[in-house]
Amino acid sequence: MVWGLWQQAEQRDPFPVYDADPADPDCDVCVALVAQRTECYWLRDLSGAVDCNVEIRRHPHAGVYR
Known part of the structure; x- marks a missing residue:
């Protein structure tokens, strides 16, 4: 039996989604964005x-310099 190259190559996601820096748990905006991101993962909306x-990442917080 002869295997094709497509059967030997490891399949990986070419565009992996990495989570942002940890969100501030005391910030209502960050909490809402994390909930929305989780829903997007469940719906496979990358x-x-x-x-x-x-x-x-871009959401400003008082006293935090990015």
């Missing part, structure tokens, strides 16, 4: 999950 990660 574009929406990435959008939530970007908003979490």
Whole structure:
């Protein structure tokens, strides 16, 4: 039996979704974005999950310099 190259290659996601920096648990906006990101993961909406990660990273907090 001859195997094709596509059967020997390891299958990986070329665009993995990484979570943003830890969100502030005391911030209502961060809590809402984390909930929305979790829902996007469940719906397999990776574009929406990435959008939530970007908003979490860019969300300003008092006294935190990014």
